[in-house]
Amino acid sequence: MGQVHQHVHIEWRGGTCRVKWWSGEYHANGRKRYESKGGFTDEDEAVTHGLDKLYEIRHGTHVSNRDGATLMTDWIDAWLGSLDHACTTERNYRSITNRHIRPFFARKTVSEVDVIAYRAFKKHMKRTLPSSYGNAVMILGMILDDAVPRLIKTSPVERTKRRGKYVKTHTRERKKDVAPETVERLARNAEILLGYQGYVLVWTMAVTGMRPGELYGLTRHYCYPFWPASDPQQDPKEADRYKDDKERYGRDGNRLPAIRVERQVQFGDGKREFFPPKYASYRTLVIPPFLAEMLARLLALHDYDWVFPARMGGCLGSANFSEDYWKSISDGCPERKGPRIRRPLPALPAVPDFKGKRMYLLRHGHKAWLDEDGHSRFAVESRMGHEVPGVEGTYSSVTVAMERAIMTTLQERWDVAAKDGWGTPNG
Structure with a gap:
């Protein structure tokens, strides 16, 4: 074996020296697993290398030859x-x-x-x-x-920009103010494509800030006028909330009309499934009277479980909504007619402020409305499904007065901008 220096084994082969050290591991048969490195021409250098490896093993920073060779x-x-x-x-x-x-x-x-x-x-x-x-x-x-320290000692990822020309790393999407009249034009186009549920869908997103997957997955037992009386109450730990919800929300007396966000629709393993809302942002969203009336009317027009069904009654989450519907709603589309067209449609006018824009900007617009109206930051962020950090998030809560103020300002926006015929189906 050659000379031994404090658990480091040295042997010469021809004109070069090889060093071996115990890796701290054992083979399946119980024998110690050794590692080695050859090619040294100086024995002291080889010993130093082996001792360095033993030091790394003792301090948990060693990467074995086997792990280092992982593809x-x-x-x-x-x-x-x-x-x-x-x-x-x-x-x-x-x-x-x-x-x-x-x-x-x-x-x-x-x-x-x-x-x-x-x-x-x-x-x-x-x-x-x-x-x-x-x-x-x-x-x-x-x-x-995540490969550190098992497969590599340090990560090659550069955390700061050291050399090269300056490149701005993030460019904010350019947005325009979302006016109620703009929402109405989008809603009218959606109604032509999807029926009255399309009209209400657009206004619901603009007035609640719900995410698309939450809208697609909204079912009638979590929606006004049925919720909270229709809540399945599946979590025993939420018993106190269920009781408080019935006292605070609903359609009778001074209760507040509201929607409960409990889930979203997404595709997992090739099929549509319910998942918790993004960031587990379970929340209750009060709605203004005009939207409460729309939802009550919509749910009286159909008996599907989905609040916003596709035209054939299925889930909108099963479609590529952005391509199949939203692009025509925002950018407009020509008239569809002819012997091969199963469902003729009139031409849809483009909505200039939303041409080429994502539906998600309706959610952004809702946040801007709440900020313009001066509502509590905690109430706004909670409504958007965001966590508020620090002491503010720990000690604040959304009160009935805050919710009623949000309802009032949203209703005022509708009342100021609405024209004859807004909110009624085209037939």
């Missing part, structure tokens, strides 16, 4: 298998990882992904698919960070 593809499989996120987040992570990160690093080990390889990936994404650049770089950073 990126194998580590990506293990990393994806450990994910525990919301359905849409996990699906997005998997898609970007498998489409962009895995092919780029297919032939590399984790230890070979150094800062140069990391920069090369960033440059590749920026050149070939800039729209996915930010998400891809973020996910690669998580993959490499």
Whole structure:
């Protein structure tokens, strides 16, 4: 075996020296597992290297030769298998990882992904698919960070920009003020495409700030005029809330009309499923009288469980709403007629302030309305489904007076802007 220096074994082979050290692990048969490195021409240098490895093992910073040789593809499989996120987040992570990160690093080990390889990936994404650049770089950073300290000692991810030309990392989407008249024009187009449920859907998003998946997944037992009397009350831990809801919300006396956000519709494992709302933002949304009347009228017109059914009664979440409906609602579309058109439709006028814009901006517009009207920050953020950090989030609560004030200002916006015929079905 050669000389032994404090648990480091040295042996010469030809003109070079090899050092061996115990990795701290055992084989299946109980024998110690050793690691080694050869090619040294100086015995003291080899001993020093072995002692450094023993130091790393004692202090938990050692990366074994076997772990260091792990392929990126194998580590990506293990990393994806450990994910525990919301359905849409996990699906997005998997898609970007498998489409962009895995092919780029297919032939590399984790230890070979150094800062140069990391920069090369960033440059590749920026050149070939800039729209996915930010998400891809973020996910690669998580993959490499989680490889420390088992597979690599330090992550090659650069946390600060050191060299190169300045590039603004985030450009805010340009928005215009969302006027009630703009919402009405969008709602009228939606009514032509989807019927009265389309009209009410647009106004509900504008007046509640609900996320699209929450709207698609809203069922009648969580909606005015049935909720809270119709609440399934499935969680025994929420018994006090169920009792308070019946005293505070409803359609009788001084109770406040409201919608309960308990879930959203998303696709998981190839099928439509209910999931908790984003960030587990369960919340109650008071609604102004005009929207309460619309919802009551809508639910009297159909007997589907969905509040906003598709034209054939199914869930709007089953469709690609942005492409199948919203693009025509916001950008307009030509008249649809002819012998092969099963459902003729008149031309839809474009809504200039929303042309090329996402439906989600109605939610942003709702937040702006609440801010303009001077409502409590805690009440506004709670309504949007956001956590308020710090002491403010710990000690504040949404009172009946706050909710009634929100109802009042939203109703006033409608009353000031509404024209004859607003809110009534076209027939």
